Amino acid sequence: MSLHEVPTVAPKCGDCPIRHRAVCARCEVDELALLDAIKYYRSFEAGQTVIWAGDRMDFVASVVTGVATLTQTLEDGRTQMVGLLLPSDFMGRPGRTNAPYNVTATTDLLMCCFRKKPFEELLSKTPHIAQRLLEMTLDELDAAREWMLLLGRKTAREKIASLLAIVGRRDASLNLRAPSGRLAFDLALTREAMADYLGLTLETVSRQMSALKRDGVIELEGKRHVIVPDYDLLLDEAGDDSDGGFLV
Amino acid sequence: MSLHEVPTVAPKCGDCPIRHRAVCARCEVDELALLDAIKYYRSFEAGQTVIWAGDRMDFVASVVTGVATLTQTLEDGRTQMVGLLLPSDFMGRPGRTNAPYNVTATTDLLMCCFRKKPFEELLSKTPHIAQRLLEMTLDELDAAREWMLLLGRKTAREKIASLLAIVGRRDASLNLRAPSGRLAFDLALTREAMADYLGLTLETVSRQMSALKRDGVIELEGKRHVIVPDYDLLLDEAGDDSDGGFLV
DNA sequence: CGTTACGTTGACAGAATTCAAAAGTAGTGG
DNA sequence: CCACTACTTTTGAATTCTGTCAACGTAACG
The missing domain is CATH 1.10.10.10 (Winged helix-like DNA-binding domain superfamily/Winged helix DNA-binding domain)
Structure with missing residues (x-):
């Protein structure tokens, strides 16, 4: 974790700017309470690295404010951006321990994090979260494919x-x-x-x-x-x- | 639907070659019975188009045997493959009515299809299906991003x-x-x-x-x-x- | 005022595409 | 079996596009 990381007090889910679009969008009040219990916030300054490809990653997170990029690199340094995380976008993957990409904050960034283990348990017990996550992942897949057309042709x-x-x-x-x-x-x-x-x-x-x-x-x-x-x-x-x- | 499409008798789920890898992989016997009730098979010959981008699509499907490609094209004909469907891969998206890509059989192809409406209902009632679909979609997203690095760099x-x-x-x-x-x-x-x-x-x-x-x-x-x-x-x-x- | 990061521009080289031709392969029907 | 056609693949030559290397400009900042 970087020395420059800024600790932040937790806003309430009720007035969260991404409440209606993030992975929690479909949650009822009681479900929200469960998420609320395991969430914590982290913030990053523009330019900071959130996580390096290959690093152990024991949390998942939603972008609350700011922009982050996902990048992959070849050995010789050639790098390709493979995703852009905007507010409400989800980062991390249940059932995986290591980060597959570099994640970098391009602006000041606030993330709503969940420890992976409790989140995974919640995922299997709370269909509304799993449904929303599926929907978001399908959207990202479409975006990635559109991007492939751009890159290839x-x-x-x-x-x-x-x-x-x-x-x-x-x-x-x-x-x-x-x-x-x-x-x-x-x-x-x-x-x-x-x-x-x-x-x-x-x-x-x-x-x-x-x-x-x-x-x-x-x-x-x-x-x-x-x-x-x-x-x-x-x-x-x-x-x-x-x-x-x-x-x- | 093409004139050359080949009708096929339905194998049983029990001895289906993709039983342990497809969207139904996690299903218990009772859940499998629900899927079995709404499934039907379609087969295509090598070279046939399964569906055109933009066409109405009222089913989702798993590839049982054979290979199909997903392609996107620009107006002037430049085309980019954006996905490869191998046995057990899933095609189609709950909550969407029109196909976003051209799907073409590159070999003879057998697909296990589900009408979209009943499948969506099953999806919300059967967490094991939703979980598996999420997992598969996340894998595809990773694959797409790996592919982006290839295309871009x-x-x-x-x-x-x-x-x-x-x-x-x-x-x-x-x-x-x-x-x-x-x-x-x-x-x-x-x-x-x-x-x-x-x-x-x-x-x-x-x-x-x-x-x-x-x-x-x-x-x-x-x-x-x-x-x-x-x-x-x-x-x-x-x-x-x-x-x-x-x-x- | 120097330093640093970011952006622009030029000259050139190299990679990939385009256009064109020819060779290989497979299927069809006489 | 062979000729014929259609399709795929290979190869060549020329062109075009993008990358590389290098110089220079600009703005922000201590």
């Missing part, structure tokens, strides 16, 4: 456009709007993180961002604030009609 | 070596041996299917197969029978020490 330009379309859409959905026409949002990823996400080098990411800007598909204010004059045009550049549903 | 040569290592290992595990030293197996995929799997063109697949042969990493008898003189050498070529666990 899209050009660098299409990859960048896809990423921007996804982030833009998620941002719009937070503001309860359907993404269309003009759109603006902050991109909380470095060029390197984008590269790891898309299976590219950071130089290629930079080049394609410049190209999209030159072609009027996007505008940039500073490095991280993106303006999309025409969302449909961006979708065209992404190469798929369906605006692949991952990362919602 | 491996070279063509590493991709081919990885695929051969995986198929070889699965084949060895069927014979109850740990893969090591000399190994031989049939590769039930065309060059094009390999390409779709790995995010390459079929020409590149062919070239790299030739290169691995030239370098003594593999030997070929005919086009589809592969001999691996030294499994560890093949793993080296695959680029990851860990012999990524997917597709087991």
